[in-house]
Amino acid sequence: MDNLQSSDLKSILHSKRANMFYLEYCRVMQKDGRVLYLTESLGKQSKENLYYNIPIANTTVILLGNGTSITQAAMRMLAQAGVLVGFSGGGGTPLYMANDVEQAIEWFTPQSEYRPTEYLHGWMQFWFDDQKRLAAAKTLQQKRIEFLKKVWTKDKDLKTEGFSFDDTAIQNALDSFYTRTEQAKKQSDLLLTEAQLTKVLYKYAANNTNTAEFKRQHVSTDLANDFLNHGNYLAYGLAASCLWVLGIPHGFAVMHGKTRRGALVFDVADLIKDAIVLPWAFICGKENATEQEFRQQILQAFTDHKALDYMFDTVKAIALSNHDEINNKEANKDA
Structure with a gap:
């Protein structure tokens, strides 16, 4: 099967998108044309890595909490799909500066020259x-x-x-x-x-x-x-x-x-x-x-x-x- 590209995904209006993710203790990456997050299995004897798909075409916001990282390739696909990405403290709320959006959460907005004027x-x-x-x-x-x-x-x-x-x-x-x-x-x-x-x-x-x-x-x-x-x-x-x-x-x-x-x-x-x-x-x-x-x-x-x-x-x-x-x-x- 050919790898999917962000441009191949059916566009969904942001106001109609169903998903909003908060992730912690995982790595967000691009794999086979999809954006995934990778976690370690919780089993004591297992060293298996678990991959979960993020349906980016139907996602509005991703918040990355404690213990997270994201790859450049994943950010590129998220930007192309118009997903807003933010880093935050545990549970989505830092224990400090909980009042200021731009300092408590650092928002990364996708670049687009073609938004409505x-x-x-x-x-x-x-x-x-x-x-x-x-x-x-x-x-x-x-x-x-x-x-x-x-x-x-x-x-x-x-x-x-x-x-x-x-x-x-x-x-x-x-x-x-x-x-x-x-x-x-x-x-x-x-x-x-x-x-x-x-x-x-x-x-x-x-x-x-x-x-x-x-x-x-x-x-x-x-x-x-x-x-x-x-x-x-x-x-x-x-x-x-x-x-x-x-x-x-x-x-x-x-x-x-x-x-x-x-x-x-x-x-x-x-x-x-x-x-x-x-x-x-x-x-x-x-x-x-x-x-x-x-x-x-x-x-x-x-x-x-x-x-x-x-x-x-x-x-x-x-x-x-x-x-x-x-x-x-x-x-x-x-x-």
Whole structure:
């Protein structure tokens, strides 16, 4: 059989790709036209090496954790397939600098001169205007709540665990959130409103799962915090992939500030974190799940609720609304 080439693989839109990998203690390599990862057998008497295929045409992100290496040939094929590759600490979350995407995870983005231009053009057409940038930030916050409602009203497992979008505590918090978001005059107002809502959601999740005296800590202190860190970095991987595919640089944030590195990744990841990562971090913490079990649960939830599709749809809508507005004005002038 002839060796496969990356160009021979059927292209799958990034928003429709099903796979996201976290690998540790293995070597990623190219073999016979495929990308594989190599591990040593766990058997005490066995010295057998085990090869596992990575379906790169249907993969969005690969995170390489502790004890990993990757060959140049494998990176070439991953780049050709448009897979985002990142190095991280154990479990996908370093024990240090767990807040900064570009330092906590070093992202390697595939090189491509043929990504679409209209999304970047549309983003730039509003980004330098303070009021339009604030309006985009408000849109992201509204879409964040829409996704929360969509997931919490649909997911039967979350309902079983007591997570209800219609709960009085949630609705009271959202009433205040909507009012303060609408009245916000600058990004710092939105960040404060966001922080207050998240604090309510943490308390709600802690009460549902009987997590005593929970306090959010980015340095590892308990399972709930560990899983929140882990799940957030998986969300950052999806957000970074979304922005790379659309050709929008990570520095052009609308919510987290002009000078914070990678801030647009945080903006986009926030669309799905509260709805999926937050509740499952507490649930899996209550059940003493392993990191692998938690990761499988989160990735399945991302797939079930089409989290990556939602990111793409939201970012494209914000960019194209401004791009189309400018184009219409120019067309009217020409007429």
